[in-house]
Amino acid sequence: xxxxxxALIRNVHSQVADRVGISIVRGDVGVGExxxxxxxICEMMDVSRTVVREAIRTLTGKGLVEARPKSGTRVxxxxxxxQLDPDVLRWRLETSEMDTYLNKLFQLRCAxxxxxxxxxxxxxxxxxxxxxxxxxxxxxxxxVNEAFVAADIAFHQxxxxxxxxxxxxxxxxxxxxxxxxxxxxxxxxxxxxxALVEHHAVLEAIATGNVEGAREATNVLLKNxxxxxxxxxxxxxxAPKAPPRGRS
Amino acid sequence: xxxxxxALIRNVHSQVADRVGISIVRGDVGVGExxxxxxxICEMMDVSRTVVREAIRTLTGKGLVEARPKSGTRVxxxxxxxQLDPDVLRWRLETSEMDTYLNKLFQLRCAxxxxxxxxxxxxxxxxxxxxxxxxxxxxxxxxVNEAFVAADIAFHQxxxxxxxxxxxxxxxxxxxxxxxxxxxxxxxxxxxxxALVEHHAVLEAIATGNVEGAREATNVLLKNxxxxxxxxxxxxxxAPKAPPRGRS
DNA sequence: GGCACCCTATTTAGTCATACAATACGATCA
DNA sequence: TGATCGTATTGTATGACTAAATAGGGTGCC
Numbered sequence: 001x002x003x004x005x006x007a008l009i010r011n012v013h014s015q016v017a018d019r020v021g022i023s024i025v026r027g028d029v030g031v032g033e034x035x036x037x038x039x040x041i042c043e044m045m046d047v048s049r050t051v052v053r054e055a056i057r058t059l060t061g062k063g064l065v066e067a068r069p070k071s072g073t074r075v076x077x078x079x080x081x082x083q084l085d086p087d088v089l090r091w092r093l094e095t096s097e098m099d100t101y102l103n104k105l106f107q108l109r110c111a112x113x114x115x116x117x118x119x120x121x122x123x124x125x126x127x128x129x130x131x132x133x134x135x136x137x138x139x140x141x142x143x144v145n146e147a148f149v150a151a152d153i154a155f156h157q158x159x160x161x162x163x164x165x166x167x168x169x170x171x172x173x174x175x176x177x178x179x180x181x182x183x184x185x186x187x188x189x190x191x192x193x194x195a196l197v198e199h200h201a202v203l204e205a206i207a208t209g210n211v212e213g214a215r216e217a218t219n220v221l222l223k224n225x226x227x228x229x230x231x232x233x234x235x236x237x238x239a240p241k242a243p244p245r246g247r248s
Numbered sequence: 249x250x251x252x253x254x255a256l257i258r259n260v261h262s263q264v265a266d267r268v269g270i271s272i273v274r275g276d277v278g279v280g281e282x283x284x285x286x287x288x289i290c291e292m293m294d295v296s297r298t299v300v301r302e303a304i305r306t307l308t309g310k311g312l313v314e315a316r317p318k319s320g321t322r323v324x325x326x327x328x329x330x331q332l333d334p335d336v337l338r339w340r341l342e343t344s345e346m347d348t349y350l351n352k353l354f355q356l357r358c359a360x361x362x363x364x365x366x367x368x369x370x371x372x373x374x375x376x377x378x379x380x381x382x383x384x385x386x387x388x389x390x391x392v393n394e395a396f397v398a399a400d401i402a403f404h405q406x407x408x409x410x411x412x413x414x415x416x417x418x419x420x421x422x423x424x425x426x427x428x429x430x431x432x433x434x435x436x437x438x439x440x441x442x443a444l445v446e447h448h449a450v451l452e453a454i455a456t457g458n459v460e461g462a463r464e465a466t467n468v469l470l471k472n473x474x475x476x477x478x479x480x481x482x483x484x485x486x487a488p489k490a491p492p493r494g495r496s
Numbered sequence: 497g498g499c500a501c502c503c504t505a506t507t508t509a510g511t512c513a514t515a516c517a518a519t520a521c522g523a524t525c526a
Numbered sequence: 527t528g529a530t531c532g533t534a535t536t537g538t539a540t541g542a543c544t545a546a547a548t549a550g551g552g553t554g555c556c
Contacts, residue, residue, distance in 0.1 A: 011510070013305070037535060048512045050298070053536085054305045057261070061309035061335070063421075069536040070520040080421065082333055083414045087309070104413045111363030111416075119355060166331045167356045170418070173311075173328065260538070285508060296539040301509085317509040318547040 016045055016055035018091070024064050024075055025091040034072035035065065062088055084170045089178050102182050102229070105174075110222050112171055113159070117214040120162035121206045128162035129207045136203050140196055148192065149183045155199060159218075162206065186228050198224065264293055264303035266339070272312050272323055273339040282320035283313065310336055332418045337426050350430050350477070353422075358470050360419055361407070365462040368410035369454045376410035377455050384451050388444055396440065397431045403447060407466075410454065434476050446472065 020035065029035050036044065041052045056073060059065045062082045067073040082088055092101065120128065135158050138151025153175045160172035186195070198221040205213035268283065277283050284292065289300045304321060307313045310330045315321040330336055340349065368376065383406050386399025401423045408420035434443070446469040453461035 013510085039535085050301075050511060050513090054302060054510095057302045057305045058309040061306040061333075063334075067536065068520080069518065070534065072535065078414060079409055079417050081414075082330060082418055082421075084332060084418045085309075085330055086311075104415055107363075107367060107411075107413050108415045111367075112359050115355075115359030119359075161327055163355075165352045165355050166326060166329075167352055168359075169327055170330055170332045173330075287508085298538060298540085302537095304509095315509060316547075317545060318507060320508065 012047055013051045013054040013058070016041070016047060016051055017058045017087070019045065020055060021059055021062075021064065021087060021091045022094055024059070025088065026095045029075050031075050031077050034074050037072065058087075064088070084174055086173060086177050089174050093178065098181070101178075105178055105182070106222070106226055106229075108171065110226075112168070113156070113222060114215045114218040116160050116163050116168050116171075117202060117206060117218040118211045119165060119168075120159050121209050121211045121214040123164040124162035124206055125164075128158065128164075129203075131158040132162060132203055132206060134158075136196075136199050139192075139199060145184065145187045148187050149180060152183050152187065152195075152199075153180065155203075159202070159206070182225075182229060185232055186225055188232070191228055194224070195221075260295055261299045261302040261306070264289070264295060264299055265306045265335070267293065268303060269307055269310075269312065269335060269339045270342055272307070273336065274343045277323050279323050279325050282322050285320065306335075312336070332422055334421060334425050337422050341426065346429070349426075353426055353430070354470075354474055354477075356419065358474075360416070361404070361470060362463045362466040364408050364411050364416050364419075365450060365454060365466040366459045367413060367416075368407050369457050369459045369462040371412040372410035372454055373412075376406065376412075377451075379406040380410060380451055380454060382406075384444075384447050387440075387447060393432065393435045396435050397428060400431050400435065400443075400447075401427065403451075407450070407454070430473075430477060433480055434473055436480070439476055442472070443469075 020041070023029060024035070035041070038049055038052050038056070042049050045052070056065065056067060060067060062085050063076060063080045065073050066076050083092075120132075124132075132155060135151050135155025138154065139148055142148035142151055157172040157175050160168045198217065201217040202214060202221060204210075205217050268289070271277060272283070283289070286297055286300050286304070290297050293300070304313065304315065308315060310333050311324060311328045313321050314324050331340075368380075372380075380403060383399050383403025386402065387396055390396035390399055405420040405423050408416045446465065449465040450462060450469060452458075453465050
């Protein structure tokens with residue numbers, strides 16, 4: 001009894017959505033261009049039109065495309081894509097440069113996570129704190145790296161959920177899709193001891209309602225994560241690379 | 249030649265998605281419960297199963313529900329919804345308390361926008377800066393409040409896009425759906441003069457690559473916006489309301 | 497007699513094929 | 527140049543079949 005590996009079999013329309021979605025994210029179909037007509041996609045992928053339509057409906061819902069009768073289905077500008085959507089994230093992951101990708105993700109975390117921790121320090125309830133603590137204890141108890149990473153991810157997600165502000169939640173969603181790799185890199189051996197200390201500081205600050213303490217502890221934690229990644233990957237990582245620009 | 253009022257006619261499946269989506273967001277169907285079977289929805293709304301299925305596919309794509317044969321289509325926990333998705337946002341807007349809603353939105357802005365401005369100061373290209381400036385000049389030139397608000401929104405969106413980091417973009421997307429109301433409130437008469445000055449400060453800091461200046465100017469701008477809203481709406485607004493919580 | 501387990505039956509989503517409607521673009525003709 | 531018609535493409539409807547998961551009944555065992 002195999003549990004299907006979670007992304008291999010499942011629905012046909014999901015598979016079609018994946019293939020079309022990837023080809024859009026990869027840029028096979030330029031912005032503003034129309035993708036092949038439904039019937040053509042049917043033939044290309046050898047599925048019924050129902051399936052193709054439902055796949056395209058998924059893409060439409062994520063903001064990737066826009067369909068109009070006769071005119072065709074056009075690719076919308078990436079500014080309007082739901083870039084934080086798990087599927088979109090996954091598709092990007094298959095096509096983008098890993099360094100740039102993680103770099104940008106960390107820019108977002110550095111912007112949001114300290115504030116989220118501060119918010120959590122004021123808004124979190126018992127259950128929220130217990131959840132964060134469970135993450136920490138999972139990290140402490142972890143024997144293998146895999147378990148450590150999973151608990152680490154759960155820890156950070158729990159912080160976002162503890163804000164009690166649902167607009168922070170989509171950022172937490174992406175962690176296990178987008179950041180597993182980065183967490184895994186950082187979980188190597190010697191770093192784990194220090195990581196535990198830092199995570200505990202965040203936990204305690206939130207649990208005691210210490211707003212500024214939570215913010216600062218998270219800042220420290222993120223800073224060190226960035227440094228570790230930079231060092232390990234041996235090249236500039238989180239420092240935003242300024243593109244050439246003239247003064248106006 | 250009427251342009252259909254943008255949300256009234258359009259597709260049938262969009263309308264069905266709206267109705268079902270709203271009823272989920274409103275909580276008519278509790279988390280974990282199954283919504284009526286496809287056939288039942290067909291009868292309730294008097295549409296074909298094709299339409300119902302495509303509507304549900306949209307909801308699935310936004311993380312609201314999860315469908316399995318026989319088991320039915322279940323509502324997923326709100327933690328897994330794409331809370332920043334324009335449609336989800338719109339549905340919430342119809343059901344939530346306005347004050348709480350704007351409050352939470354401002355918490356997110358306060359966390360992200362200063363960092364976004366700082367990033368923009370390092371990463372923005374000529375075109376990005378021109379776009380921000382266009383927003384500012386639109387505000388300056390606006391005769392009626394409506395135009396002022398539109399330009400204001402465009403200004404702030406442009407900052408997020410100028411980060412050159414696509415993970416910031418979804419936050420910009422929500423502005424014209426979710427914040428028009430708040431901007432409109434703040435655009436009343438006397439505040440406009442000061443708002444212009446503050447916006448110009450942000451613009452200049454970004455245009456000259458002044459990272460910390462951009463961050464600080466944005467902080468000032470947001471702080472004053474919050475204060476205005478608080479004063480105008482005459483009650484606590486952006487201060488997070490701490491729920492009762494015991495120490496663990 | 498009661499309990500556990502397996503197996504089948506039914507319900508529900510997933511897929512397919514076909515037909516027709518509505519729409520917008522383009523070519524043709526006045 | 528302008529209006530009209532044709533046509534390709536998405537939108538909607540219908541009906542049939544497949545696959546899967548749950549519920550229920552039946553059987554065997556203790």
